[in-house]
Amino acid sequence: MDIRPATNTVHDHKDKPTVLIVGAGIGGLSLGILLQKADILYEIFERTAEIKPLGSAISLNSTTAPFLRQIGVYDEFHAVSKRMEAIQIANENREIEFAMADADLDQVERYGADARIVSRPILYSILLKQVPKERIHLSKKVLSTQQGDKGVTITCSDGTQYKGDILVGADRAYSAVRQNLYAQLKEKDLLPPSDGLPLPFSTVCLVGQTHPLDESQFPDIVKQDTQFMNILSRDKPYYVMTFTTQQNCVCYAVIQYLTKETSKEDDTFRQSEWGAEAAGTMCEEVRDFRIISGGKKLLTLGDLIDWTPKELISKVMLEEKVFTTWSHDRTVLIGDACHKINPAGGAGAANAIHDAIVLANYIHAFRNNPTDQDIAKAFKAYKDERIEWVNSAFETSQALKSMVDKGWKPRLIRLLVKYMPKFVNRAMEARLCSNRPQVYFLPLDTTPATLTPAPQPSLNARDLFSREDDSRTTTRQRKKAPASV
Structure with a gap:
């Protein structure tokens, strides 16, 4: 009979934080890949008993190409995907009414990569291969979470417990991590009312x-x-x-x-x-x-x-919802756990990957033995960097969803899109494709592109703590210095 200990300490270490990732979806795997490359201790817990190749297609464009290049899988991704040149709008009579495309635009030249369509299970398998099997624990449905000054603990439905320093909820729309976190915040009267409402x-x-x-x-x-x-x-x-x-x-x-x-x-x-x-x-x-x-x-x-x-x-x-609370104490949320975006815009997977990039940058930037204040500062910087882009993706998905809805308003939107001037369409696409985040602790992607990427604060994530390090060093030096005569 297999008797497992009630508590499993994932790693015994003194300097770097141990990260517990709940959820082995695209966001959770992406974060795991980056922590693996950063040599940061982590474990991934997935509630299902097996990884199932479910889903339809995923659209990824230049906004995720740097990440795929940095982790060394872009060529494989390119080989198994197809270029997406246009989105065609048709009616029930199988007549194509118009196409959303710009045949004159070379996306590779302008943004460094083109938009591509890949089967979701195939993309998932590419990412899954980058994570050692022993780092992913299946049949680990999280029932409760606890956090405090000494770290975080998760309790699973099989009775096992795991301890770490940081807990990441990457467990989809009905995140157990988020539900536990919000329950704790509600007890302390710290949860915004909107976050307590059911997912619409x-x-x-x-x-x-x-x-x-x-x-x-x-x-x-x-x-x-x-x-x-x-x-x-x-x-x-x-x-x-x-x-x-x-x-x-x-x-x-x-x-x-x-x-x-x-x-x-x-x-x-x-x-x-x-x-x-x-x-x-x-x-x-x-x-x-x-x-x-x-x-x-x-x-x-x-x-x-x-x-x-x-x-x-x-x-x-x-x-469809963007939550207000993304973190508290040692717990932080990424992907669908904190922002569920309608698939009309094809932005769900890309935003989960972007979350993982930015969060990994700030986790890597920690000094040895990060304090609660360090962790809170990093989590705030992570949300501050991501929230504008997430809200933009959410609004775009709402607009595209409305375009294919019923009634006179969607018909009017389709008409406007059909006859939209080319320069307007290019400006909108340029705004979207300017968000090309990179991992600062891996060799940067230097693929040529005429459109300059938008500023990315987490590329300088170490600055968040270096100034404080300098001030603390100065304070220590002053305390050790002999009194002046």
Whole structure:
């Protein structure tokens, strides 16, 4: 009989902090990769018993290219992804109304990388390979967390406990770390009222990816660039996105708008993120919806569903919220745990990676034996650097979500986007692509780009503590100096 100790001290050390990361999603893995390269002690705890390759496609552009280059996987990522030149808007009659694209713009020349589409499971596998297996602990559902002057402790559902110096909640929208943290803050009357409200959601999503197809089945599959289609319905309560991938698969997502009644029906599904259990009914409801394949033969979502292994179909909630509280004491949140962004903007994965970069910079900059004040200062600097970009991504996702909604306002938005002057579109894209954060303690990415990156405070993360170090050294020297005669 396997009897594990009630408490496991992850590492015995004196100088550098030990980081406990709860959640082995893209954000948690990205942070783990950077801590691994920084030789900072860490462990990752994942509540599921196995890593499942679920999800549809992910869009990554120049804003994450420096990170992928710095950790040495950009060439692999580039090889398994397809360039995304345009987002095409079509109607239920399979007619393309317009495309959001700028054929004259060379993204690689301007931003250092182009926008690319990759299957979420493939991106995940690339990142997963960078983390030693022994650093990831499965079937570790966190029930409670405690923090104090001597560190943090997590208690898992199997009765085990783990201790460390810093706790990172990277455990998705219904983060157990956030819930425990907020409960502690609420008891002390320190939680903003808005953070105590339930996560709002107005849509659910059916996602999947087919097995590899050939040109006779889906003609667009052989085109060099990904064919990214937004297919809008006339009177159905959803719209459909399809993406072709480098592996000759079709990734798809069906976004369903919820009414007050259907929202109640889906409320019980809130916490089963990336679940396949509830997908069956929705699959039947959307089977007859027409899709665009690039050929004359009429295909429907039913064809894609039939070409998809059942274990690769899942239904997910699409909550939307930016929380006010990202940290307290020795606990900090990243990714969906502190900002859940609608996938209409394709910014969720990128922002989780950006969080990991900035937080890793500040953790690496710690002096030996960081104090509670050091940790609080680093966490504040992390949020200060990220919040503007997160809010911008959230607003962009809301605008893109509205564009594919029902009613006269979305139609007006689509009309405005269709005839938007090229210089306006370029200015908006330049603002987005100027945020290209890097890891200061790894060799910097020097890929040429005509657009200068936006300022990144965490590139100088050591300055946050060096000034204080200087003042403390001076104080110590004064105390040791002999009294003047």
